[in-house]
Amino acid sequence: MMEKIMCPSMMCANFAALEKEVVALDQAGTDIFHLDFMDGQFVPNFAMGIQDLETIRKSTNKLVDVHLMIENPGRYVEKFAEMGVDIIYVHPESDPQITRTLDLIKNQQKKVGIAINPGTSVATIHELLPLVDYVMVMTVNPGFSGQKYLPFVDKKILELTALKADYAFKVMVDGAISPEKIEQLSKIGVDGFVLGTSALFNKDQSYEAILTELKK
Known part of the structure; x- marks a missing residue:
């Protein structure tokens, strides 16, 4: 089994010592730093700001992703690309021109990600x-940490892990992980996990110690 991708959710970090947090997480074996906007x-809700991204980006050479929980995210793709992020996630539910936005991310030489809400079906994003x-x-449901995992999404995760070989994407999960x-989701083919307070x-x-154990 390939080692899983571990992505600390920086919304849960100690913002009073953000740079130290990034360095500690980097040295601990973080794969991708996950930032929610x-x-x-x-x-x-509101979360994180441009200055937080600047601090994190200058403090690590690891991959940084941004999860844009915003309306019409295409307006900001170039801004985040210029700031050095590596992966940009957008919500199809929030963008009436989603294919144009995905193409814009690709044209900025960044990895393209979509995030889908619990109520969004695989059929609508196929x-x-x-x-x-x-x-x-x-x-x-996106917007707040500390929520309970919604078990009905497992069916959707199974659908996506069955499709990923055909389309060469990675399946990530975020929320109460x-x-x-x-352990459970790794067995069904999930590639990476956003890690918060759970x-x-x-x-x-x-x-x-935690990341070493989780990667086992």
């Missing part, structure tokens, strides 16, 4: 699968 419209490098399934969920942050162990 929210506009208070697509989701009823035509987009040849265009993307990552599909991130939200296993909670515990060590038990990592698995990584606010624990008694070091980041290195």
Whole structure:
């Protein structure tokens, strides 16, 4: 089994010492730093800012992704690309010209990701699968940390893992991802996990100890 991709959700980090957090997570074996951006419209919350991205980007050479939980994300693709992110996730639900936006991400020489809400079916995004490098399934309703995992999304994850070989994308999951969920979902073909308070942050162990154990 290939080693799974571990992506700390930086929304859950200690913002009073963000640079130190990034360095510690980098040294602990982080694969991708995951940053959530929210506009208070697509989701009823706000999270992270441009200065946070600047701090994280200058503090690590690891991959950085941005998850744009915002309306009409195509307006901001070039801005995030200029700031050095590696992967840009957008929601098909938020963009009336989603294929144009995905093409814009690709033209910026960035990896293309789509994130899909719990209520979004695989059928509605099937035509987009040849265009993307990552599909991130939200296993909670987006916008807030600390929610409970929604088990009905497992069927959708199974559908996507069955399709990924045909289209060469990776399946990621985000939301209430515990060590038990990592073990369970790894067995059905999930490639990577966004890690928040359920698995990584606010624990008694070091980041290195936790990430080493999770990657097993």
